[in-house]
Amino acid sequence: MSINVTLFVQMLVFALLVWFTMKFIWPVILEAMEERxxxxxxxxxxxEKGRSELEAAATEAESIVxxxxxxxxxxxxxxxxxxxxxxxxxxTQGEEEKRKRLESAQAEIDVEVNRARDELxxxxxxxxxxxxxxxLAREIDTDAHRELLDRLAADL
Amino acid sequence: MEDAHEGPANATEYIVHHLTNLHVxxxxxxxxxxxxxxxxxxxxxxxxxxxxxxARATAGVPGRWQNFVEMMVEFVxxxxxxxxxxxxxxxxxxxxxxxxxxxxxxxxxxxxxxxLPEVGVAMGIEYMKVVxxxxxxxxxxxxxxxxxxxxxxxxxxxxxxxxxxxxxxxxFGKWMMPFNFLLKLVEELAKPVSLALRLFGNLYAGELIFxxxxxxxxxxxxxxxxxxxxxxxxxxxxxYLVIQVIxxxxxxxxxxxxxxxQAFIFxxxxxxYLSMAHEEH
Numbered sequence: 001m002s003i004n005v006t007l008f009v010q011m012l013v014f015a016l017l018v019w020f021t022m023k024f025i026w027p028v029i030l031e032a033m034e035e036r037x038x039x040x041x042x043x044x045x046x047x048e049k050g051r052s053e054l055e056a057a058a059t060e061a062e063s064i065v066x067x068x069x070x071x072x073x074x075x076x077x078x079x080x081x082x083x084x085x086x087x088x089x090x091x092t093q094g095e096e097e098k099r100k101r102l103e104s105a106q107a108e109i110d111v112e113v114n115r116a117r118d119e120l121x122x123x124x125x126x127x128x129x130x131x132x133x134x135x136l137a138r139e140i141d142t143d144a145h146r147e148l149l150d151r152l153a154a155d156l
Numbered sequence: 157m158e159d160a161h162e163g164p165a166n167a168t169e170y171i172v173h174h175l176t177n178l179h180v181x182x183x184x185x186x187x188x189x190x191x192x193x194x195x196x197x198x199x200x201x202x203x204x205x206x207x208x209x210x211a212r213a214t215a216g217v218p219g220r221w222q223n224f225v226e227m228m229v230e231f232v233x234x235x236x237x238x239x240x241x242x243x244x245x246x247x248x249x250x251x252x253x254x255x256x257x258x259x260x261x262x263x264x265x266x267x268x269x270x271x272l273p274e275v276g277v278a279m280g281i282e283y284m285k286v287v288x289x290x291x292x293x294x295x296x297x298x299x300x301x302x303x304x305x306x307x308x309x310x311x312x313x314x315x316x317x318x319x320x321x322x323x324x325x326x327x328f329g330k331w332m333m334p335f336n337f338l339l340k341l342v343e344e345l346a347k348p349v350s351l352a353l354r355l356f357g358n359l360y361a362g363e364l365i366f367x368x369x370x371x372x373x374x375x376x377x378x379x380x381x382x383x384x385x386x387x388x389x390x391x392x393x394x395x396y397l398v399i400q401v402i403x404x405x406x407x408x409x410x411x412x413x414x415x416x417x418q419a420f421i422f423x424x425x426x427x428x429y430l431s432m433a434h435e436e437h
Contacts, residue, residue, distance in 0.1 A: 003293060004186040010195060010297025017199045017257060022249035025203070028210035029229045032222075035215035 125153040167371050174367050178283040190284045191291040198260040239427045242434040255423040261288045262415030269366045289359040299351035302426050309433040358418050362411050372400040
């Protein structure tokens with residue numbers, strides 16, 4: 001066992017290996033590792049961002065839904081009051097119509113009654129005259145009492 | 157095939173054979189081919205497999221291999237961040253290379269001691285030490301490189317003057333200059349030496365124990381693994397084989413801890429030493 005040229009050969013080989021590792025292995029591996037580290041960090045950040053965005057979206061959706069609910073309630077209230085109004089209006093109109101119809105029927109009836117009364121009056125006068133004629137046929141000169149009879153008929 | 161290979165005559169020869177490097181050249185120019193071969197192959201294995209993950213690295217869902225590589229990178233990165241407070245693009249990749257490469261080289265210790273050498277013998281290779289970290293040249297090669305980096309960063313951060321001041325005026329002021337320098341020299345030199353020797357010692361001892369465990373069947377059976385297997389009929393051989401398997405298993409399980417720990421210690425101390433080199437006093 002002696003120290004000899006093997007030592008220098010070994011030093012050369014060693015130096016070459018270290019140079020190779022320094023040049024072609026270490027930086028490449030380290031770069032890949034750092035890049036992956038960066039990617040993982042980015043991924044985590046993106047996930048965090050996504051989660052917060054999701055939360056914001058959920059909050060927004062909730063507010064939109066509640067606004068819509070309020071609006072719907074509002075619309076429903078308006079519709080209800082409108083419907084009540086329409087029904088009320090219809091009832092008023094109906095009442096009015098009914099009153100008008102009743103009034104016109106009443107008027108017609110009055111007219112008919114008056115006409116019947118006039119007719120009746122004429123007929124009663126005629127019957128009265130006829131009766132009186134029959135009673136007074138012998139005593140009353142028709143011509144002499146015409147004026148009296150006509151006055152009587154007018155008074156009936 | 158076996159004819160070309162003369163098995164060891166006794167235990168000593170077997171052990172010595174296992175501890176001998178395949179080499180070319182003499183004296184200083186002696187090159188341990190097996191150490192360099194396995195170190196380079198394992199280094200390429202590390203670099204290629206990690207580069208494979210890096211090339212297909214995606215910031216999306218990672219595959220299993222990419223996941224593992226990222227785990228290693230993150231582990232090393234955490235250690236570097238905890239211990240090293242300067243900014244350097246070199247330290248972390250250096251630490252990763254040290255940990256993975258040393259672990260792989262140590263891991264060769266868990267390959268059965270005779271397996272690869274026997275294959276080598278079959279291919280006509282006489283000697284083969286398969287664990288590069290049981291070679292002082294390999295461990296010193298790494299620790300000296302780290303030492304040079306320590307000096308480089310000391311000068312780079314503190315300037316040549318600052319570094320010289322640190323060497324000469326600490327810890328006892330300028331009147332004790334030679335003593336300071338001597339103290340500092342020992343302190344600094346102890347770093348690469350202890351780094352290299354700790355790793356080498358642990359792995360060498362571990363390898364030696366595997367070799368000793370392997371001696372059980374060797375002493376009972378033939379001179380080589382092949383011969384031993386042919387001798388299996390003998391009851392003594394079978395009992396030795398059982399003992400060897402149990403001991404080998406126990407030591408291997410324990411050794412998993414050691415090889416990981418040694419790779420980790422080398423890495424951590426490198427980070428700490430380089431961190432100290434960056435600090436101003």
